[in-house]
Amino acid sequence: MMLKKVLLSGFAGLAVLAVGILIGHFGIEKGSSAPSWMSDLSRDVDEKLIQDGAASTHRELTRVPHMATTAGDEATVQYMLKNWQDTDTGLDASWREDYRVYLSFPNRDKPNNVSVGELCVEKAYQSEQDDPEVVQPYAAYGPAGEVKGRLVYANQGKASDYETLNATLSLTGTIAIVRYGGAGRADKAINAAPFGVIGVLVYTDPYDINDGLMSDENETYPHSWYLPPSGVERGSYKNHFGDPLTPYLAAKNGTYRIPVENITGIPPIPIQPIGFEDAQALICDVTLHLYNRGELRDSANVMGVIWGSVEPDRYVIYGNHRDSWVHGAIDPSSGTAVMLEIARVLGQKVKAGKWRPRRTIIFGSWGAEEFGLIGSAEYAEEYVSKLSQRTVAYINVDISVFANATLRASGSPTVQNVIFKVNIPGSDSVSVYDNWIRYSNRTSAAYGNIPNVGHMTGAGSDYASFVHYLGITSLDISYTYDRSTTRARIYPAYHTAYDTFDYASTYIDPGFTSHQTVARTAGNVLIRLADGLLLPFNCSDYAETLEQFVSTAAEAFEAQLVANGISLEPLKAAVKRFRTAATSLDRTIHNSDLLLLLSGRPLRARMINDQLMLLDRAFLDPLAFPNKYGYRHVIWASRSSNVATFPGVADAVEKARASGRKEDWAQAHKHLSIVTQAISGAAHTLAEAQR
């Protein structure tokens, strides 16, 4: 519709394929003679009609840079609203919600520079890279400052990297140059400061991102997907998610704001990202001149809703951010295009009166994600009660296609089952499932060899507030690499001026077929969650994960814990209790004579659904991690330790092992009790709620 014809070659087929994700014969039919409440109660998802889905609108979204709160961003706000308010294909309602948030920008008049000259500007291979709205590379939330010092190579800027270096030379007064990866962006500076380092340069190493290739004459973009020498990865150098001035409060006008100097989790010393061309040229002593500055800006989320017919007070939320660093063709527009397509297909059915989901579907186009998941975090803070009480699941599709080899998914163990059931045809004749299991698999005690669904332990995209802060069952879906052919840390143009429509359509997903596959998969998952009479969650799969965590913990720590007078038995007993309760609930669900449910026990179905919906909520402990902003989920919180088990326990044991202090072992015991109580409490919620 809004696509330029000249660019439509890859899309032409999609417009045709794009219809028909759904809609079953159980849908509410106008003029049916049965009483409407009967169909309300009995309607279930119809699998046969979940078939298709695809992406469009990508070109329009990526025409200009649309960094958060810029004019380009506002244009995407208007574009989303126009689509979602369309009378034929729009949603029931769509609106914007603004927050006043603290962002950080470079100074257009005084570009950041290093040493005597200015940094290389990212070389223009296409007119888009010349757009004056392309923001110069910088470290958002890094302080302004002018520092001069001897340059020292500090690997990835991990704490251990600086420690190692410091053993042989004094880092006081030096400027560290580190490569991306290994440590969080802000941490590269936070780790450095205690050693007297006064500034940090962060470069993208061709080994990490380009499989070693470096020449833009024949090797890198526009000759391939690899990053040109002048390309620079921008990014938010801030550890906590959400607006930094309003922790745990929605950033409205009049909201209390902490003083800027009290922000934690940001670089205490000047820091600047550079390309490998500049990195190569640097020698010995360097000077950084950085002019970044913080600003309060209005950032918008765009919301859209399809009201549920039977359970309007149950929400399935589907979201992605809208803001990019530059044109953001892949990050985030590959996801936004998928979201728009799914919304369009569903909206069309709703507007035509042909279908309405059992539960309410909410679409969220988040603002200012690139600055630290800000839009989604503010939304979670403002609506904390309502979302906690009513949300069935959150589906995140940010970068929908990193590469076009295979599906990738991460999420709560309970949704593994949902994703596996969406076994749609992929490209060639191989199904998405069969293709996926070839690239990434694991052995499950219950199922044997299955695709590997990852854990959501980090805060890499907008799911963070939903899973970690609100305890909402979440999942994240994308298409990704063939790891046997590249070791690229991420797609090479990530957060650079080269992440354009041309790049995406030429090198990432020619024909946009993987976009289609993700749209079908995510759309199908969305409908299963929104339309199933019973939620398709499998709580026994959570038990499998907990058992795995316990056995890992036992193997890694038990002897030492016992030597310190701490027993793992209460934890083991809690997991056993959880398994028993999950098995019993599973049996109830599978023994359920569906007809019985259909013929007048809607509250029985609701009871089971509430048990499933609220399962992840039972793992929240708002006091478990006082030093980790926003993390409350005791199973999925971030973890420093390499031992893949309960994060609070793993990190506390690691600390106690290192120090040997009795108080530190006591903290390990405390974290064991916290997680034991949470698992035990979750088991209580799964146990039968009646005679």
Add this chain to the structure above:
Amino acid sequence: MMLKKVLLSGFAGLAVLAVGILIGHFGIEKGSSAPSWMSDLSRDVDEKLIQDGAASTHRELTRVPHMATTAGDEATVQYMLKNWQDTDTGLDASWREDYRVYLSFPNRDKPNNVSVGELCVEKAYQSEQDDPEVVQPYAAYGPAGEVKGRLVYANQGKASDYETLNATLSLTGTIAIVRYGGAGRADKAINAAPFGVIGVLVYTDPYDINDGLMSDENETYPHSWYLPPSGVERGSYKNHFGDPLTPYLAAKNGTYRIPVENITGIPPIPIQPIGFEDAQALICDVTLHLYNRGELRDSANVMGVIWGSVEPDRYVIYGNHRDSWVHGAIDPSSGTAVMLEIARVLGQKVKAGKWRPRRTIIFGSWGAEEFGLIGSAEYAEEYVSKLSQRTVAYINVDISVFANATLRASGSPTVQNVIFKVNIPGSDSVSVYDNWIRYSNRTSAAYGNIPNVGHMTGAGSDYASFVHYLGITSLDISYTYDRSTTRARIYPAYHTAYDTFDYASTYIDPGFTSHQTVARTAGNVLIRLADGLLLPFNCSDYAETLEQFVSTAAEAFEAQLVANGISLEPLKAAVKRFRTAATSLDRTIHNSDLLLLLSGRPLRARMINDQLMLLDRAFLDPLAFPNKYGYRHVIWASRSSNVATFPGVADAVEKARASGRKEDWAQAHKHLSIVTQAISGAAHTLAEAQR
């Protein structure tokens, strides 16, 4: 049944009156031809049949001292289990749950003493006071120690009392003697220590408790309800609720325990309660020899349940503690007797197959309340998820009769309506409501003159964990004083060896008629909450309270807030939003064509009920009061300021006014934003959840 005939004079009539609290024609009838789910969906409470209720079993409960975890306590555990497991009058199930908790006891071999001799023993006027199991008076959780110093009278032991004294004489090395009242028990010592005070004596002043009367020859018990000169009020000298070694964790075997020396909120210096006889005799220099010691003990809750027929996953919890300091005839057995009677009446109907509530009813007989609400707090911690997700309301009846003049109730504004509707006949020909309004009333914008339902801002009984920690709509019911005839701080035998069956039946409630009234009232409220198709909560009454709080805050603080750059407008807007949403939900409820609900929209009723059930939950903020253990409810948390408004705001403004520091005004702003967000969030949950 277990009552001794010789003592039954006052009870004889009750056994007859005790039946028939309930049960309507909507009850599930065996052999009905309508499908069972139809009656399930349509059943509502039948008001006509809510009529009666009364107390019994009081004598059996009070035969021996039953301090927490003693043999006497275990006897009451067995007694509760026997009653609730009775095949004719018992509940669906009943069981005990043990926690291993840290209590504090005096030393039987080395009685605490003051000065050269031992303290007066409480004089025996009846054989019960001679029972060797009567625990000697002591300050639970007060440290053991031997201190000698000059005696100084310090009024009530408030911080301001010590400040005033310290202005004219040095308190270093002194022993303070203070009277009960004005400050919490532990605070009398906590406030003293910073001034160098080395010990504290706490006595009961005849002016405060006995309307000035002091002679046991003709004025005090056994001649009246007044406290004899040797009577001593025992008590827990601990500020936080729950087991002190396992904050926020259920005290199970293997649970992490903090070191005893890390317990906070307990006296840092020796402290001892004494009677006014001893207080009068003390002169000048005194020595305290105290031998209290802490012990880990197993304390039991006794639980009983009647499963709900339609919504088994919705809980109405009714509770009271079981442990006393000595015989505990009033505290807590007056409440336990009422609870047993209500359970017996309901159990009988259930066992006979004549009735089953729509929702599940849970009875809780809590252990170790006297040591700081321990049993109920551990229960709340262990089942935090399940209780948060499913509990409709908590009803607390601890001391059911302080005195027999009038009903007294406190609770969430939403339940005011429920209590008012229980307009049963009281003694004489005056209804409970008409009697109540004579003693305690207020003017409501919506209703005019109505009885005054108090706020639950403190932690005086087991409701604390439910309202403050879990955000569960709670209420507390009792019968109480005619304040025009006595200024007694509490019933005079409170926490002494004189709180016996004889005292209760002779002076507190002859004929036990007020026990009956409380049983009928609480039983009726319980059934309304458990059986109503729609929950009888009125959310507009919450709006009235919030508006009152805002106008109080505006009057008391607004000018000064504005002078410090802080606006009340966002708070006012949030309350307005709350009012609008509440009015709209009210309209929905009252416009509801009940037939429509009955004919197949059970999920619509459930949706409204969930909005009402979860309303108080929306006011929880687990990070709002980092220094107040267990307090998360931003409307009802404890408050030091005298301004009756939002507690966080009131206390922060008070502090800022005193210091004038910018940072303290910033904290006031922060608390304003916290409460604004909570109210706004609550409004979102009340707003329509569908088109």
